[in-house]
Structures are given as structure tokens and as C-alpha cells.
Amino acid sequence: MTLSRFLRCTTTLALCTIMVVSGAASAGAGQTTLRAADPSVIRVGSTYVGVHAAGGGIVARQASTLAGLATAPAQRIWTDSRNLGDxxxxxxxxxxxxxxxxxxxxxxxxxxxxxxxxxxxTAGYGAETKLALPGDRWAIDGTLFTFNGQRWFVWSGWADDTGHEQNLYIARMSSPTTPTGSRYVISQPRESWERVVGNPYINESPQAIKDPNGQLHIVYSANGSWSSRYCLADLRLRVGGDPANVWDWYKSNGCLFGSYAEQMMYGWDPTVNVDGPGHNSFVLAGGDIAASPPSGNRFPLMYHAVPKGTPYQWSNRYWYTGTAVWWGSTTYRRGNSPGPATDTGFSLKFFE
Structure with missing residues (x-):
């Protein structure tokens, strides 16, 4: 273990304190040798399991370290035998x-x-089942989590068939395979910093995590994944809020992990070694947000990005290991909406 000192300034007070964060030493930007996108990784005991799309199907890898996933054997767990498409x-x-x-x-x-x-x-998977998501519209990046005893499914999708905008939606689940009730929009790409690259404007890759106060967060990717303006931002559910009520969510006032200073939330710095970090995966035990880490130490994540100095294109994306830490007393502000204009609580700092 090493001790790293970070100067911490809250967004609501002109006071600064020194926070000592304990974490493993890190070298470089955490680039692995796996040239791929959209990492999804969970921990099962002392083993890390990751999945990604490859060769018209899905492969799984397992290793004793996060970095080791890149060189672990890729075991095919599903093939698009019905020619569904991309x-x-x-x-x-x-x-x-x-x-x-x-x-x-x-x-x-x-x-x-x-x-x-x-x-x-990494084996034994059966045939695919189509999720009967409410609305039956274009949908990507969906994932399941349980919050306060209720299963939820969150995804990126279209409001209609035009595809001019990708929103984040949420719906209740009665089982891991059965949506129930309506879909509810919880975020739309309407802020200037998430509309730098469009056609369409995008909110995607939602990842649920629970902060030390027990509040739900959905960290998501904004701007087009084909651009180095791709970045991570945060939605925080207010204390006692309803995940299905869009006005109970508060959005970070800028990117929390991105490559351009002008897009970043005040007090957050742009990346040094990578361009366009996005589609992160919090490496939780079983992928369960009940296992979300407490405040204090850094905790692991994976994300994809393009090395700085390399042309920004999909084929140049790699999996990266990184870390995050809970960042307290952070105020998110909004305007022209019902309810309080501000909400203060935990946010996240991300490290290459």
C-alpha cells in the first residue's frame, strides 16, 4: 500500500482540506493489451470475470487480476446463430x-x-431471450441491479424511431429476465458539455453504484463514442428519491472523467494519458451494488479509451484498469425543473 495525498476542495465551500487516500501504487495509465471496447467486469471471490463482444458473439475471460483479463483465454459463451445482427x-x-x-x-x-x-x-449459457422492455424501442447498454429490495433495469435508448437522441431509461423487473410496468426516462443529453458531439446526442453505458450514504448513482457516458469528447458523468438519486422519477435525479455539472478541461465539472481535471474514457465498469463483487465500496480507499474500475497521440477511432480502443474514490460534500445544480435546484452528497473522482 502507498499513501497518496490529494488536495480536496468541496464545490460548496471555500475550504480545502487534505485527504489521505490509501491505495495500491499505479504505474502509467493502466492500459492493458486487450484492444476492445465496453468492458464489463465483476469479481467472484478472488477471480475477476469479464465479458465483451467478439467475432459475432460474446466471449468471457477470467483471471486472478484485472490486468490479467487481457491475456486470459477468451471462452465463447454465445454465438449469433440466428443472425440477429451487430x-x-x-x-x-x-x-x-x-x-x-x-x-x-x-x-x-x-x-x-x-x-x-x-x-x-464462462460456460453453460443457453439460447438468448429477448427482453420485453416497455416501449419496444431501440435499446443498448442495458444492465440489472437491485436497490432497496427492487430489481431495476437501466439502459440507453430512443424515445421514438428517429434516433435523434439517446436517453437513459429505467424500468422495474419482476425477475432477472422479466420487465414489468412502464419505462421512465431519467436522463437526456441536454447540457452543453454533453452536446459537444452529436448526431445523435448521447447518454449511454449506465452503471449503477451505491455511495457511502446509501444513495444510488448511475454513472454514464456522454457524447459520441466515436469522438475523443466521450466522457463519464454522474446521476445521483436524492435521499429518499424514487428511481423512476426523473426529478429525483441530479446530474453532475460536467464530465467527471474526460479529456478536455472545458467539459469537466469545476474541480475535476482532464486525463493525461488517454483520450475519450468511457463505458466504465465498477468491479463489484458479483456485480452487486450492495457490495459498493465505502468512502476512503480507492476502488477498482475498468473503462475503454484511446491512448493519447493515437488517432481516435473505435479500432484503437483498449481496456484500461483505473481507480475511483468517493468525493463527499459535492453539490450538483440544475435549473428550470421541479424540486430543489441543488443537491449535495457524494460524487466520484476517477484516476487513470
Missing amino acids: VWAPEIVMDGGRFYVYFTAGRSAAHRMYVISSAQA
């Missing part, structure tokens, strides 16, 4: 001791969410 962004979670992998497949406006499951992390 396969993107699988997400692995556990529920009731069983593994579930959610992914999108389709062509153009036909992309929909599917799920496969198994009692084993």
Missing part, C-alpha cells in the same frame, strides 16, 4: 447465484436487448 456491449451480473449477461443485437433501428444465463461464469 452484437454490442454485453454486461455481466449475478442474481440468486446465477450469472446473467445482457447485450444488444440487431441492425439499424432494430437493436433490442437480450439476455443469456448460466450457473457458471
